[in-house]
Structures are given as C-alpha cells and as structure tokens.
Amino acid sequence: METKFDVVALGELLIDFTENGLSAQGNPIFEANPGGAPCNVLAMLKKLGRSCAFVGKVGKDMFGQLLKTTAEDAGICMDYLAIDSDARTTLAFVKTADNGDRDFSFFRNPGADMMLTEAEIPGKVIESSRIFHFGTLSMTHEKVRSATKRAIESAKAGGTWISFDPNLRPPLWENLEIAREQIAYGLSKCDILKIADNELEFMTGEADFDKGAAILREQYPNIRLLNVTAGPGGSFSYYKDLRVFQPAFQLGGTIETTGAGDTFCACVLDFVLTHGLDNLEEKDLREMLQFANAAAYLVTTKRGAIRSMPEHEQVEALIQQ
Secondary structure (H helix, E strand, O other): OOOOOOEEEEOOOEEEEEEEEEOOOOOEEEEEEEEOHHHHHHHHHHHOOOOEEEEEEEEOOHHHHHHHHHHHHOOOEEEEEEEEOOOEOOEEEEEEOOOOOEEEEEEOOOEHHHHOOHHHOOHHHHHHOOEEEEEOOOOOOHHHHHHHHHHHHHHHHOOOEEEEEOOOOHHHOOOHHHHHHHHHHHHHHOOEEEEEHHHHHHHHOOOOHHHHHHHHHHHOOOOOEEEEEOHHHOEEEEEOOEEEEEOOOOOOOOOOOOOHHHHHHHHHHHHHHHHOOOOOOHHHHHHHHHHHHHHHHHHHOOOOOHHHOOOHHHHHHHHHO
C-alpha cells in the first residue's frame, strides 16, 4: 500500500550558486545551495510537520547526489526521484542586487529535470496525496510538460487539491507566448494559486492587484484561494468575496530573496491542510498571510533555501515581537 503524503510536489531540483563575497584575488565566490522551487516548498512544509514527497529528475553527478542527500536530510521522501545517466543536473547562478533581488543564469540545455517522462510519474502516490504542487519550470519543454500533465491528471482523479506557482523565469522559455500558454494551463487546473506581482501583470496586463486578481478569478473560477505576493509590498489574499492585505516584515538583514516565495507558498499549504478551503473568514486569511510573510522574511536573512527554512517556533517568535 502506498504511503499517503500531505503534499507531493513535482518539478526542478537544482543547485543555486549564490554570490558569497570575494576571494583573496578579488574573484567572486559562489556558494552551492541546494534548491529548486518545488523542493523548497516541501522543505518548509517538513519544518511545519507535514509529510512530503518529491517527484523529479537529477543527473548522475556530484550535484545530483548533493541534492538527493540534502532533501533526504530535510525529511523529504525522495523515492520518486529519477536519476539520468546522460543529462546533467541543472545549475543556476544567482547574482544578487543590494536590495536582495536576483538575476538568474541557468545551465540547462538540457538539464536532467527536463528529461522527466510520463512513465516516471507515480500516479497512485499523487492520487492519494492531499495536495499536489507544481510550477512552470516543469512546463518549459515537451517531455517534462507531458509528465507534468500526467501528474495533474492523477491529482484530479484522486480529488487532490492542486497548488500552482507560476514561478516565471523568462530565460528558460523559447518565447514568452509559450510561457503565457502554459501558465494559463496551470491556472485552469489549480485550486490554490500563489502568484507574484510581476506574474499577475504578465498574465492580465494589470498592475493593480485587485483588478488583476478579479480578471483571473473570472477567467478561472476553479481557483478557490488566490494569493498575490509583492515582496516588500506585502501579500494579498482573495477568497470568495474577501480581500485581505498583510504588510511584509521589513526588519532589515535581508541577504537575498531566493526561496521567499516558496516559503510563503508552503505556509499557505500548511494552513489549507489544517483549515481546508471551505468557510474561511477574514481573520483566518489574515493569520495565514501574517505567518507566511514572517516565514518568508526569515528565509531572506540567509543564503539558499532548502537548508535555510525557519522552525515553526522562530516564525511564531517573530510574530510575537
């Protein structure tokens, strides 16, 4: 009998090489941080006591082994991680601005995560999970796109809640129209949406969050809980006829923002696992956003993501301050 997980996530597992000072010769030093948005989400969920499994593919190389070991150490089930003997593990080099924002350079042509096939999808595991989570880096190329759609079909068959985070990375797409089409597909399938401010504008043409959210909710009535993240601008939640805003935690000490959105997403999924998607009230949404914002802030004070997720007690302590 298959283990029933709280959350199963599918997608990229990669190394984020983030800047970490200069060498004695004045050369930039890059730190190899295990990451990848879907697994970042699971790492935070594990900190919150949830059972999690990851579906994806890495290369048979030193980086693939590092990723597998790191995720296992975080308590994530990696039984459904495939290993590719030919393609190499995807790498991302991250240049960080003074305000913590990032510019990515990807080495992924092809990357092992792109080579995941439909046959490698554990349909029964996804079907029996409570939430299935995915993004669009597993939608950029045909083979992994088909695998992702097979996984979504399994989730639908099991009545599993589907969580989607577009996580738009323009350099990874052949062109942005394909990106728009695949994001629209994800929007049409999900129950829970986490979307960043720039992605909302990309999909709706609206810089006004309320107007953009209204457009998506009209186009995709399947979305039951829609959250918009705006970095230092805070976060917004749209549910039924409710609209709730919660300011960001801006206490200084931000090093980089890698993993902040994934941490936020994980906290929302933890909330949904506890409270469900029916009969939520304004106070519930405010509590959800406050906790998610606090956890996301704490991640920005460290480098990397999987190994940088805060403990539940640390988030609560920050909120109490």
